[in-house]
Amino acid sequence: MQHFLLLGAGFSRNWGGWLASEVFDYLLGCPELLNHAALRRALWKTKDTGGFEQTLSHIQSDHNLVQMERDRAIQVFEQALMRMFDDMNAALLEVDDLEFPAEQRNTVSGLLARFDAIFTLNQDLLLEHLYMKGVARGTQLPGLKGLPGADGRIADSWVQGIWTDSGQTLTDKNLQPIYKLHGSTNWRTAAAGNLLVLGAAKTQIIQSSRLLHSYADIFDHSLCRSDARLMVIGYGFGDPHINASLARGAQRGMQMFVIDPNGSDLARSLNRTRTHGQITDGTAEEALFEQCLIGASRRTLREIFGADVVEQKKLERFFSVA
Numbered sequence: 001m002q003h004f005l006l007l008g009a010g011f012s013r014n015w016g017g018w019l020a021s022e023v024f025d026y027l028l029g030c031p032e033l034l035n036h037a038a039l040r041r042a043l044w045k046t047k048d049t050g051g052f053e054q055t056l057s058h059i060q061s062d063h064n065l066v067q068m069e070r071d072r073a074i075q076v077f078e079q080a081l082m083r084m085f086d087d088m089n090a091a092l093l094e095v096d097d098l099e100f101p102a103e104q105r106n107t108v109s110g111l112l113a114r115f116d117a118i119f120t121l122n123q124d125l126l127l128e129h130l131y132m133k134g135v136a137r138g139t140q141l142p143g144l145k146g147l148p149g150a151d152g153r154i155a156d157s158w159v160q161g162i163w164t165d166s167g168q169t170l171t172d173k174n175l176q177p178i179y180k181l182h183g184s185t186n187w188r189t190a191a192a193g194n195l196l197v198l199g200a201a202k203t204q205i206i207q208s209s210r211l212l213h214s215y216a217d218i219f220d221h222s223l224c225r226s227d228a229r230l231m232v233i234g235y236g237f238g239d240p241h242i243n244a245s246l247a248r249g250a251q252r253g254m255q256m257f258v259i260d261p262n263g264s265d266l267a268r269s270l271n272r273t274r275t276h277g278q279i280t281d282g283t284a285e286e287a288l289f290e291q292c293l294i295g296a297s298r299r300t301l302r303e304i305f306g307a308d309v310v311e312q313k314k315l316e317r318f319f320s321v322a
Contacts, residue, residue, distance in 0.1 A: 001227050003319060005112065006242075007120040007127075010234020010260065014301045015095050017124055018088055020051040020236075026087075027052055032080040038065060038073050039080075050200070050238070052081075057200035082194065085185040089125050093159065098130040100306045108305050114319060118178045119219050121235060121242070123185050123196055127178060128158035139176045143169035143211050147188060164188045164195070165211040169218070179215045181206075181242070203241050216241070223249030229294075231318055233259045233301070237270060237285050247284065250292040257318045263298035264289065294318070 009019050018026065024047060033039050039059065046054035059065070059073045098108050112118065112131055120127065132139045145166035146154035155161035163186060171177045180187075182197035189195050189209070197205045197212065206212045223230060223245055230249065237243055246256070262269045267285040295318065297304065297311055304311045 001229055002222070002225050003115050004222050004228060004230045005115040005118045006230060006232045006235055007118065007122055008233070008235030009122060010236070011120075011301075012092070012122050012124055012126050013234065015098075015126060015130070016091055017122070017126060018084075020053070023052050023084060026084050027080055030080040030083060032076045032083065036073065036076055038062065038069070039077055042073075053199055056198060078194070081196075081198065082185070085123065089185060092124055092126050093129055095126075095130060100302050106305060106312050108301060111305075111315070113176065115176070115231070117218075117222060118176065119215075119222075120178065120180055121182050121239070123180065123182055125159050125185065132158055132178070138174065139178055140172055141180065142171045142177050143167075143214060144187070159186075162186050162188055164190065165209070167210070169211065169214040179218060181212065181215050181219060183209075183212060202239065206241070216245075220245045220248065223254050224252045226253045228252075228254040229257070229318065230254055231257045231259070236260075237267065243285065243288070247288055250288055254292055255294045256288075256292045257294055257315075258289075258296045259299075259301070259304075260296070261298055261300075263296040264293060266296075 009017060011017075013019055024043065027033055027043060028040070033043070039055070042055045042058040042062070043052065046052070046058050055077060056074060059070060059077065062070060062073075065073065100108070109131055118127075128141075132141075141158060141163070143166055144163040146156075147162040147164050148154055149162065163184070182202070183195040185194070185196070187195035195209065195212070199205075206216050222228060228249055230246075235242070246254075250256070258264070258266060260266045267283065267289040268274055270285055271281075271283045273281045295314065297314060299308060299311050304315065
């Protein structure tokens with residue numbers, strides 16, 4: 001049995017990271033946006049239809065703006081997003097322990113280390129800061145090489161360094177691979193741009209990057225193993241390209257366990273036709289859950305690894321051979 005982990009924003013939330021709705025709240029007060037009427041309109045317009053990630057798409061198609069205004073709006077919005085990531089990373093780097101204070105039989109780092117590979121949609125530096133530097137077995141971010149800093153030196157820290165595509169995605173079989181499917185705040189393109197996947201054109205951005213394209217292929221192939229088991233923590237099932245990989249995996253026998261406040265009801269909670277009084281229309285996400293879900297937890301990691309031995313035993317079943 002091969003065990004894989006997929007992380008979303010809800011994972012970092014356990015240590016203070018922001019969810020999409022909280023990013024929206026932050027951006028409203030960002031200096032770059034305070035006096036930019038078009039961006040503020042776009043933020044509010046997309047609030048309930050994809051949130052801040054849809055704002056770029058809305059601005060790009062806003063025919064009320066001339067091309068120069070659109071280009072400037074996109075630049076300003078990207079600056080605001082980088083300010084948000086910088087502020088969030090600065091706060092996360094003040095956290096000094098991945099674990100939660102309690103008498104513990106099991107730990108978060110112990111859970112993470114049990115997976116054959118970790119896939120994450122998060123672009124913050126929480127894993128690099130609290131997990132990669134301390135796990136005994138060793139970890140790696142495949143396919144990256146360091147870039148010289150202002151002093152001409154290449155940092156030896158995944159947190160402090162600046163990273164770019166090395167040109168090949170090789171892994172050391174003795175190290176646990178961590179694949180950041182949507183890039184990271186300290187990754188750069190060959191043209192020195194930020195290697196971040198945001199907005200509505202995620203698939204196109206991934207296809208244009210050799211590194212991220214290779215990560216997507218590895219994710220897809222891993223889930224399509226007949227013995228694949230996937231644990232999902234903090235992902236809201238809002239990315240069609242990720243959901244497509246999950247569906248392909250389910251068709252080939254993948255089994256899935258979800259940690260989310262909605263538990264096994266997560267897919268149904270996302271279906272707007274289930275609002276009272278409407279005719280219900282099933283979704284692909286609901287079909288996915290019905291096909292491959294083998295368990296769920298509605299409790300936070302802080303609860304589970306704080307003192308909840310009962311829930312820890314539920315997670316243990318995920319690793320038992322059926």
